[in-house]
Amino acid sequence: MKNTRFEHFSGQWSFERYISKPELHIKGNARFSRLSQSSLAYRESGTYIINEIAYDFFQKRIFMYDENSLSVYKNDGSLLHIFTFTKVTSSSCGSAKHTHQCNLDTYHCLFLFKTEQCFEINYKISGPNKDYEIRTLYTKD
Numbered sequence: 001m002k003n004t005r006f007e008h009f010s011g012q013w014s015f016e017r018y019i020s021k022p023e024l025h026i027k028g029n030a031r032f033s034r035l036s037q038s039s040l041a042y043r044e045s046g047t048y049i050i051n052e053i054a055y056d057f058f059q060k061r062i063f064m065y066d067e068n069s070l071s072v073y074k075n076d077g078s079l080l081h082i083f084t085f086t087k088v089t090s091s092s093c094g095s096a097k098h099t100h101q102c103n104l105d106t107y108h109c110l111f112l113f114k115t116e117q118c119f120e121i122n123y124k125i126s127g128p129n130k131d132y133e134i135r136t137l138y139t140k141d
Contacts, residue, residue: 008116009063010034012141015044021132024048030138032063039064070096070111083111105130116140 009032017026028046035041045058060075070083083096096111105127112120123134 008140009040013138014141015046015136015138017046017134017136019132019134022050024050026057028057029141035062038066081109083109104128 011032013030013032015028015030017028018024019026026046026048028044030042030044032040032042040063042061042063043058045056047054047056049055061080062073062075062077064071064073068085070081070085071079072081072083074080081098081100083098085094085096094113096113098107098109098111100107105125108124108126110122112122114120117140119138121134121136121138125132125134
């Protein structure tokens with residue numbers, strides 16, 4: 001299935017991630033590699049600093065998409081998110097959202113397609129165990 005919203009994702013991206021608690025600013029790189037006509041492998045890596053000590057990180061995901069949704073899977077194959085498109089202004093712009101429970105905490109996720117060269121993912125996590133936000137802005141290299 002052809003989906004022009006995702007055709008431009010393949011390739012290298014830079015990102016900046018802001019986490020509210022603990023307050024962190026993280027920079028990294030991400031790569032989307034085509035697996036099939038409707039799926040992409042995602043790998044990100046970067047470094048963050050806490051108390052003047054640098055820590056490296058990476059994670060992998062699988063993105064599967066169709067005209068109505070974007071599913072994100074962990075590397076072990078378990079489903080992490082299913083984003084449902086809520087607004088489409090062109091083939092590359094629009095938004096998708098997803099909310100899920102993890103034990104007693106609620107994860108509200110918003111995926112914003114800004115341009116073919118820029119997108120953003122926002123999380124608001126709240127509950128008795130967690131209360132923070134994560135904002136990640138991606139820019140195509």
